[in-house]
Amino acid sequence: MSRTFRILVMALLVGSCGVSNNSAPRNMDNACSIVNQRPAYLKAFKAAERKWGVPVHVQMATIHQESKFIANAQTPMRYTLGVIPRGRQSSAYGYSQALDGTWKEYQRATGRFGARRNNIRDASDFMGWYMYNTKKKTGVSLSDTRNQYLAYHEGQTGFLRRSYLKKGWLVDVSNKVASRGQMYQSQLKRCGKI
Numbered sequence: 001m002s003r004t005f006r007i008l009v010m011a012l013l014v015g016s017c018g019v020s021n022n023s024a025p026r027n028m029d030n031a032c033s034i035v036n037q038r039p040a041y042l043k044a045f046k047a048a049e050r051k052w053g054v055p056v057h058v059q060m061a062t063i064h065q066e067s068k069f070i071a072n073a074q075t076p077m078r079y080t081l082g083v084i085p086r087g088r089q090s091s092a093y094g095y096s097q098a099l100d101g102t103w104k105e106y107q108r109a110t111g112r113f114g115a116r117r118n119n120i121r122d123a124s125d126f127m128g129w130y131m132y133n134t135k136k137k138t139g140v141s142l143s144d145t146r147n148q149y150l151a152y153h154e155g156q157t158g159f160l161r162r163s164y165l166k167k168g169w170l171v172d173v174s175n176k177v178a179s180r181g182q183m184y185q186s187q188l189k190r191c192g193k194i
Contacts, residue, residue: 022118024068031060031184032191034069041069042193044121052128053135056194058145059127061181062152065173066097071118073097095123098130106130127152134159145181146174 027033035042045056067073075089075097091100094117098106106126107113115122131148134140137156140147151159153170164170188194 022070022072024070028064028068029183031057031187032193034060035188035193038069038120041120044124047121048124048128051125052132053142054128054131054148055143055185057181057185057188058131058143058148059124060184061145061177062127062149063095063123064180065149065177066092066152067095069095071095071120094118095120096127098123098126102130146178149174149177 025034025037041060042056045059048054048059049056063069071094073094075092078086078089080086092098093100096117098117103115103117103126106129107115110125110129112122112125115126117123117126130152131142134148134151134156135142138147138151138159140151140159142148147159150164150170153174154163158164164174185194
């Protein structure tokens with residue numbers, strides 16, 4: 001076997017270790033289990049926390065709600081007459097369910113043009129950036145899981161207009177995200193991950 005071929009095979013093997021997880025971790029009600037199964041998640045969340053100030057549990061609860069920790073999550077397809085595909089409900093994609101336009105804005109603002117929505121480190125950095133900017137524009141604390149989620153879902157302008165008040169289902173969801181955030185925070189403290 002030639003040396004070049006061996007190097008190519010080794011590069012492919014090493015590169016395959018970084019492939020994103022397109023399936024959800026088991027036991028998503030246990031934050032310690034999640035980060036034990038996927039250690040790269042905790043590294044990514046902590047890096048975003050150091051850079052942007054968004055606590056790990058806030059990121060985790062939001063990602064759980066948005067994608068259930070599935071790297072290539074997408075919104076459902078829409079159909080005409082129940083059979084003719086019309087495309088997805090939105091351009092939301094990846095762990096963070098970032099929309100195309102918002103993702104491009106993030107890439108421009110941070111200079112991270114190679115960032116991918118199906119990469120946990122990029123997705124958590126995006127979420128940190130977005131929530132940091134939410135704090136600057138709205139005053140919502142970075143540890144306020146409920147209101148950060150509402151602003152994440154509705155956009156910062158929508159949040160300031162209080163558009164969520166017309167969406168009882170969204171208020172219910174934001175309360176569940178806040179509860180999950182509290183649960184994840186206590187679990188991560190108990191197992192010594194934060």
